[in-house]
Amino acid sequence: MAERVFTLSQVAQHKSKKDCWLVVNGRVLNVTKFLDEHPGGEEVLIESAGKDATKDFEVVGHSKAAQNLLRKYQVGVLQGYRVQDGDSKEVPYNESKKKEMTAFVIKDDGNAKYAGFLEFFVPLLVAGSYFCYRYLNRATQIMN
Numbered sequence: 130m131a132e133r134v135f136t137l138s139q140v141a142q143h144k145s146k147k148d149c150w151l152v153v154n155g156r157v158l159n160v161t162k163f164l165d166e167h168p169g170g171e172e173v174l175i176e177s178a179g180k181d182a183t184k185d186f187e188v189v190g191h192s193k194a195a196q197n198l199l200r201k202y203q204v205g206v207l208q209g210y211r212v213q214d215g216d217s218k219e220v221p222y223n224e225s226k227k228k229e230m231t232a233f234v235i236k237d238d239g240n241a242k243y244a245g246f247l248e249f250f251v252p253l254l255v256a257g258s259y260f261c262y263r264y265l266n267r268a269t270q271i272m273n
């Protein structure tokens with residue numbers, strides 16, 4: 130499908146809260162519906178409205194999930210840019226969130242394994258000490 134091409138002055142005509150466009154990495158994005166959802170707040174988006182916000186976007190160090198989200202709001206490309214979206218391995222925003230959660234759970238599991246190890250060895254140590262004590266006690270009784 131052919132991409133719609135916009136000039137920066139065309140993008141600059143959409144810089145209000147009700148009609149908010151900006152450019153990130155050559156993608157022309159209509160973020161009007163995203164204003165309420167943006168975790169960084171709507172103000173920063175409105176400040177960048179109608180402009181090329183690539184630097185602002187990158188300075189924040191947005192996650193891979195945030196970068197994937199760009200496609201959702203793309204309405205075209207900036208004149209002089211060609212955006213390639215061949216990477217089908219990229220994960221949609223919601224899924225990468227799930228992955229982050231899974232990674233967290235795996236980390237938790239590691240601690241649980243460590244706790245299980247202690248739960249097994251501490252009673253064994255106590256029981257061992259008890260039998261040792263009884264054996265030594267009996268040995269001293271026999272000697273006396």
Ligand code: HEM
Binds near residue numbers: 192
């Ligand atoms: C359509 C463009 C944008 C999308 C899809 C987007 C998406 C997101 C997402 C998903 C987050 C959550 C953190 C993360 O996953 O990285 C975030 C945080 C943030 N964004 Fe954006 N963003 C966009 C544009 C911008 C722009 C232009 C700015 C300008 C400065 C900005 C500033 C921030 C800030 C300050 C945070 C909070 C960072 C933090 O709390 O650590 N974002 N954004």
